[in-house]
Amino acid sequence: MSKSKFWTVGQIDATGVRGPHEKELEDISKVKYPLFINLEMDLLKDIVYNELGGKIENIGFSEDWTIFIEMFPEVNIHMAYSYFGDEFGDGIEAEFKFYLSGKRVFWVPGEDSATFIDIVMNFIERKIKGKEPFEKNYKIKTELMETVLKQRSEPFIFLKDDEKEKLATFLGAKVWKVANGWRIKKEFFPEIFIEIIWEDQNGLDIKFSGNNLSRNIDSYHIEFVGIFFVNHILRFITVNNMDKKLPDICYIMFSRYYTKNIGKWEHRVR
Numbered sequence: 001m002s003k004s005k006f007w008t009v010g011q012i013d014a015t016g017v018r019g020p021h022e023k024e025l026e027d028i029s030k031v032k033y034p035l036f037i038n039l040e041m042d043l044l045k046d047i048v049y050n051e052l053g054g055k056i057e058n059i060g061f062s063e064d065w066t067i068f069i070e071m072f073p074e075v076n077i078h079m080a081y082s083y084f085g086d087e088f089g090d091g092i093e094a095e096f097k098f099y100l101s102g103k104r105v106f107w108v109p110g111e112d113s114a115t116f117i118d119i120v121m122n123f124i125e126r127k128i129k130g131k132e133p134f135e136k137n138y139k140i141k142t143e144l145m146e147t148v149l150k151q152r153s154e155p156f157i158f159l160k161d162d163e164k165e166k167l168a169t170f171l172g173a174k175v176w177k178v179a180n181g182w183r184i185k186k187e188f189f190p191e192i193f194i195e196i197i198w199e200d201q202n203g204l205d206i207k208f209s210g211n212n213l214s215r216n217i218d219s220y221h222i223e224f225v226g227i228f229f230v231n232h233i234l235r236f237i238t239v240n241n242m243d244k245k246l247p248d249i250c251y252i253m254f255s256r257y258y259t260k261n262i263g264k265w266e267h268r269v270r
Contacts, residue, residue, distance in 0.1 A: 012257050182198045192217060238254075
């Protein structure tokens with residue numbers, strides 16, 4: 001893979017200045033890199049391959065190694081680790097650089113990508129330290145989630161029966177039609193599932209399940225991943241209904257790069 005195919009969060013945010021999500025990722029690097037300095041590679045591989053569902057690779061940025069994980073098909077995250085000791089005299093011995101790749105990676109705003117990276121890094125830290133998730137309230141929706149489900153329900157009326165396979169491929173998920181709506185289920189991490197349920201009478205709902213759910217991820221974090229899942233469904237609905245007047249929420253789901261260069265609508269933030 002050539003370097004030209006990699007994006008940074010700053011490029012996707014397309015603000016022309018150093019944005020908050022670049023700073024957020026730099027802070028994540030500073031906090032997390034000490035965990036990896038003396039980490040056994042066999043332990044890291046076990047966590048990445050078997051618990052996270054990713055892989056270890058090298059992407060050609062002179063890094064020691066890179067963790068790869070797919071957020072969605074054609075939306076890929078690369079977390080590149082480099083150890084250089086204290087050669088700069090600033091007390092920082094190593095760093096992570098975060099890159100993004102895939103044909104649709106620039107659809108996803110930096111807010112979603114950076115938060116997903118933070119969740120993944122916390123996931124890995126917890127496994128390195130052998131700690132259980134702190135919060136396990138998987139059946140209780142937070143106020144944020146209740147708001148998200150209400151805000152994002154209306155666009156689902158635009159999903160068409162003949163789009164089932166196309167949507168499944170776009171999401172890397174199982175999609176099936178039910179009597180009055182849709183069910184969409186995706187395995188985000190090994191044995192950790194998120195299911196989106198939409199019914200025309202009851203609106204949008206979400207469920208979390210899987211043998212590794214309570215063992216590997218906080219309810220607070222999986223809820224955020226669920227929000228990213230719903231957001232990506234709305235991106236599908238939007239790009240496949242550009243000839244229609246859609247609810248305003250649809251146009252808020254995209255990165256500034258997308259709205260500026262492809263969507264051609266005024267960029268709005270959430």
